[in-house]
Amino acid sequence: MKKLIWSFVFILGFFLLPVTSTQAASNEQSLIREMKEIIKNTYVGTINGNLEKATSIPEIIDMLDPYSTYFTKQEFEDYMNSINLSTIGIGVVIGEHEDGIHILQVIEGSGAFDAGVLAGDIIIAVNGESIIGRSTQETSSLLIGNEGSQVKVTLKHSNETTTTKTITRKKFTLPNVQSEILFGHVGYISLASFSEDGAQLVKKALVDLKKRGAKSFILDLQNNGGGYVTTAEELTGLFPSAKVAYLLEEAHASYTIPAVKQDTKFPANTRILVNRYSASASEMLSASLKDQKAAILYGETTYGKGAMQGFYTLHDGSYLKLTVGKFTGPAHQTIHEVGVKPDIQTTTSPIFQAHYDALKEQYAKYKKLTIGSLDIQTGKLTMKLPSALVSQIAKGHIQLVALGADEVSATAKVEGQTLIVTPTTPLSPDQEYMLLIHSNKQSKAQKGYYQHIKFEN
Missing domain, CATH: 3.90.226.10 (2-enoyl-CoA Hydratase; Chain A, domain 1)
Known part of the structure; x- marks a missing residue:
């Protein structure tokens, strides 16, 4: 048998684009023979069925793992655009979830953004068709479409309620x-x-x-x-x-x-x-x-x-995406x-x-603050200090840092053995903070103190 050579590009993708049953009927049998040969030579994984007896492309694909699929030329182009974060759709990044398809990110200015879709929502149906148990690729094929067209998306929210939104498809590119x-x-x-x-x-x-x-x-x-x-x-x-x-x-x-x-x-x-x-x-x-x-x-x-998947170019310009x-x-x-x-x-x-660990590393000569008690409220931090530290802290410079961001404007004062830090704007319970105290009584071994601040659940 003549050895065939296929061109392919290695891709590792998770939540990308579509799979459909679109095939050109006239050359399907030739494609099937070509695909079988590629699978026998290069596929890594379990084949669930008798590959030789398969008579259609969907039947072949059903025998393979979830990451192997068939693309028409247009579908391949859409897929590659999605890797480079450019496509026409509702404007969300999605991942698989046991309850449906999880929305990981909503692109600002997209149709989903305009419709009020939120990251964390779960898609459970598209145009009235349940997508629970479907792959991200299958769901993506329902969400993409012509620019300006509309799609009805049913969402399950974090409070267990559901809504159906009509979303207009737009062209968008994710900032990578x-x-x-x-x-x-x-x-x-x-x-x-x-x-x-x-x-x-x-x-x-x-x-x-x-x-x-x-x-x-x-x-x-x-x-x-x-x-x-x-x-x-x-x-x-x-x-x-x-x-x-x-x-x-x-x-x-x-x-x-x-x-x-x-x-x-x-x-x-x-x-x-x-x-x-x-x-x-x-x-x-x-x-x-x-x-x-x-x-x-x-x-x-x-x-x-x-x-790892390889993309094999078939004789009619379509592609076989195969785990290799x-x-x-x-x-x-x-x-x-x-x-x-x-x-x-x-x-x-x-x-x-x-961020906390990076700052601890930077302030290597600082010591974790030993405190008697700590009361965290959105408008005030109150902590009881050891008496030996009061004079050092009273004259020192204090910074409150929003971890993952920047410094928070705040004032500080010491009343007896109690340090009170008051931010100019309320703290967020979903945010974590770091308190840095730069002591005036610095030594070569000890230059200040730090404390990790986070709200209790």
């Missing part, structure tokens, strides 16, 4: 990389997708933040469902001591894939934020950095998609259906703890 300087010269970079230019965008943000004075960094991969493998390889190269991007097991061979060398590096104490919706290429990067101690992971155990390998980090720890466990697990937003 956002960056800012947090208090203490901590550079923050968020990456929404492993787009084709994702590594270059992160690198540009890194260089810019360094120029603006950032000394340490937080890279946020929360809710990032993946994308290009090459982008993960390039991003790994931005970290010192990270030489290996990932280990790959294909059907007939194993490989060690190196990181792409970069001339700019994150510092070794960089903190990576992940959550249960960080998937695929996000997990590839996270596992690599964790295994090589090139960064510190904060948050929740990740989604658990350690499977399983990947792990350099330590060989299983990722698929397990996830990557962070170094520091958090129960609240991981940026709070990551």
Whole structure:
């Protein structure tokens, strides 16, 4: 038999775009033979059925894992646009949920934004059709459409109520990389997708933040469902001591894939934020950095998609997306259906703890404040101090920091042994804070104090 050669691009994606049953009837049997040959030679996973007896493309796809599917040429174009965060739809980022499809982010100015859809809402039906139990790809195919057209979306809210909204589809592009300087010269970079230019965008943000004075960094991969493998390889190269991007097991061979060398590096104490919706290429990067101690992971155990897909171009210009390998980090720890466990697990937003730890590191000669009692209210912080510290704190300079953000304007005074800190605007119960006390009675070993402030649930 003549060996066939297919062109393909490796993709690692989680919440992307559509799957339909659209096929050209005239060449379907030729496509079926072509697909069967590719699957026999390269597919990694269980085939649930008799592949040789399959007589239609949907029948073949049903035998494969959830990440393998068939795309027409237009569907492939839509899929690739979604990785690069450009499409026409209602304007949401979505992930799978046991109750339906979870809305992770609503894009400002989108149809969903105009209709009052909120992050955290769960889509349970589209145009009256239940989507519970369906994949993100299937749901996305119902949400996208022509610009200006409308779709009815039924939502389940956090209070268990449901509403149905009519949403107008618009063209939108997600901002893939956002960056800012947090208090203490901590550079923050968020990456929404492993787009084709994702590594270059992160690198540009890194260089810019360094120029603006950032000394340490937080890279946020929360809710990032993946994308290009090459982008993960390039991003790994931005970290010192990270030489290996990932280990790959294909059907007939194993490989060690190196990181792409970069001339700019994150510092070794960089903190990576992940959550249960960080998937695929996000997990590839996270596992690599964790295994090589090139960064510190904060948050929740990740989604658990350690499977790699290849895109095979079929003879009519359509595509077969097929699982062709399983990947792990350099330590060989299983990722698929397990996830990557962070170094520091958090129960609240991981940026709070990551920023807090970055500041503790910066204020290395400061000591955690020993207090007799602490009363936290939105309009006032009250804490009882040891008598030995009263004189130091009374004459010192106090700063209140919103973790994950900047300094909060506040006044402070000492009454007896009680320190009272009053913010100029009310504190948020959903926010965590850090109190810094810069003592006037500084020594070489002791320069001040700090305290983690968070409301009790």
